[in-house]
Amino acid sequence: MDSTNLIENQRVEHFWTGYFDVLTLFRIANSYHPWYRKCIEAFVNASPEIRLTDRNSNHIEQWLMTMGRNTKLEDWQFRQQVDALRLLYCHYLKRSWANNFDWGYWASGAVRLESNHATIARTYEMIGKAVDSPANFLAQSFPDIYRQFLVAIRMPDYAINTEKSYLNWICRFLRYHDGVLPNRLREPEVASFLEHLTLKRKVAGATQAQALNALVFFFARVLEQPLGEIGAYKRPTRPRRIPTVLSPVEISILLGKVPGIRGLMIQLMYGTGMRVIECVRLRILDIDFSYKQIVVRASKGNKDRVVPIPERLTSFLQAQIEKVRAQHDIDIEQGYGTVFMPTALARKYPNAESELRWQFLFPGSRLAQDPRTGVMRRHHIHQSVIQKKIRQAATEADITKRVTSHTLRHSFATHLLESGADIRTVQDLLGHADVSTTMIYTHVTGRGGNGVRSPLDLLHR
Numbered sequence: 001m002d003s004t005n006l007i008e009n010q011r012v013e014h015f016w017t018g019y020f021d022v023l024t025l026f027r028i029a030n031s032y033h034p035w036y037r038k039c040i041e042a043f044v045n046a047s048p049e050i051r052l053t054d055r056n057s058n059h060i061e062q063w064l065m066t067m068g069r070n071t072k073l074e075d076w077q078f079r080q081q082v083d084a085l086r087l088l089y090c091h092y093l094k095r096s097w098a099n100n101f102d103w104g105y106w107a108s109g110a111v112r113l114e115s116n117h118a119t120i121a122r123t124y125e126m127i128g129k130a131v132d133s134p135a136n137f138l139a140q141s142f143p144d145i146y147r148q149f150l151v152a153i154r155m156p157d158y159a160i161n162t163e164k165s166y167l168n169w170i171c172r173f174l175r176y177h178d179g180v181l182p183n184r185l186r187e188p189e190v191a192s193f194l195e196h197l198t199l200k201r202k203v204a205g206a207t208q209a210q211a212l213n214a215l216v217f218f219f220a221r222v223l224e225q226p227l228g229e230i231g232a233y234k235r236p237t238r239p240r241r242i243p244t245v246l247s248p249v250e251i252s253i254l255l256g257k258v259p260g261i262r263g264l265m266i267q268l269m270y271g272t273g274m275r276v277i278e279c280v281r282l283r284i285l286d287i288d289f290s291y292k293q294i295v296v297r298a299s300k301g302n303k304d305r306v307v308p309i310p311e312r313l314t315s316f317l318q319a320q321i322e323k324v325r326a327q328h329d330i331d332i333e334q335g336y337g338t339v340f341m342p343t344a345l346a347r348k349y350p351n352a353e354s355e356l357r358w359q360f361l362f363p364g365s366r367l368a369q370d371p372r373t374g375v376m377r378r379h380h381i382h383q384s385v386i387q388k389k390i391r392q393a394a395t396e397a398d399i400t401k402r403v404t405s406h407t408l409r410h411s412f413a414t415h416l417l418e419s420g421a422d423i424r425t426v427q428d429l430l431g432h433a434d435v436s437t438t439m440i441y442t443h444v445t446g447r448g449g450n451g452v453r454s455p456l457d458l459l460h461r
Helices: 003-025 030-046 057-068 075-092 096-100 103-108 127-132 137-141 143-154 160-176 187-199 205-222 248-256 260-272 276-280 311-333 383-396 405-418 423-430 440-445
Strands: 293-296 305-308
Touching: 003 030, 003 075, 030 057, 030 075, 057 075, 057 096, 075 096, 075 103, 103 260, 103 383, 137 143, 137 160, 143 160, 143 205, 160 187, 160 205, 187 205, 248 260, 248 383, 248 405, 260 276, 260 311, 260 383, 260 405, 276 383, 305 423, 383 405, 405 423, 405 440
Parallel strands: none
Antiparallel strands: 293 305
């Protein structure tokens, strides 16, 4: 071996020794070190003519996009690839641009949609798979009644989350009575179950009401045996809660903690009052730059509404669409590029699933198998990614209030009312069916009965 090769080999080994030291510092087990090394070697071999130290965020993004199209790669392997590059550039090579790269999006954006996710749950109803699911006691024990339940709850077009909630309570009710035939259960058994929830499980009043609603629906609409008087059980009243609202200063600090695509999504949620599920489901065709508005489709109550595009986000949304366009073009070239279509649109417009306008505005960072059909496609980013990031950002911002994704919606409505907006306008923007629901925000702004000064502040000092 000549001296040049010897020096090169020593330099390479020195590189890996330093990289492994970083892995150890960040508590990466020694057994995983070879796998992290393979991730880096694959990244190096993809463009051998470019030195590691000369690469930038564009190279990282292109590589992760390529890895995201590898259908044989498991979720944990993709996240490991992201983590390997993050530790390399942020903590070993210490490149300044690496700290601004949205590593979190690429790692968390690989979360797949579950088979019962609200977006895709009603695409196909596979009775066989439902029977195989241990969680679905009704389908396992009484498949015919399960089919009747599906017809009863889908004919009037109940929300998918209501369907999942009702099914869960019905299964818990039947398990509580040890699988007795549902037709043999009546009011005393319902009262016994509700008492169990109250006394043993100590559930909240709203939870008790939800369980009762599910059982009333089950007996009346599925078994066609409406319940009579349940007995001494008292139906709980729903408590009136004041929503948590962040001040404009707190909102600014919170938004400053989240960069990249997730930051754009959180800003959009606060700037429009959208729910988190509405934000992740946005498609390119929903963005109307000409009229400066966003169409929120099939929202709560299966209603559409229109919200304004915040002017400061216009250029960012346009840039996001161009990113999706570039990604979609490559997906199409490689034989993918389809997207989930709601209701029966896939049959009505068979080519629409490959069109750019139907693509999700905030797609996942990698292709994933549709859990219902088995087709490899790019779904929207999972809503839990945004929910977790908001909670994390609130902790980093040292905000002591309980902050969730819905807090942004509460803050949107409150700040609009404080700026002088009409309550009917706020009602329309939020999609509330009744203005009384929107009136709750007047208590936060001080326009309700609580808009008084404390007597302590009136005392003479």
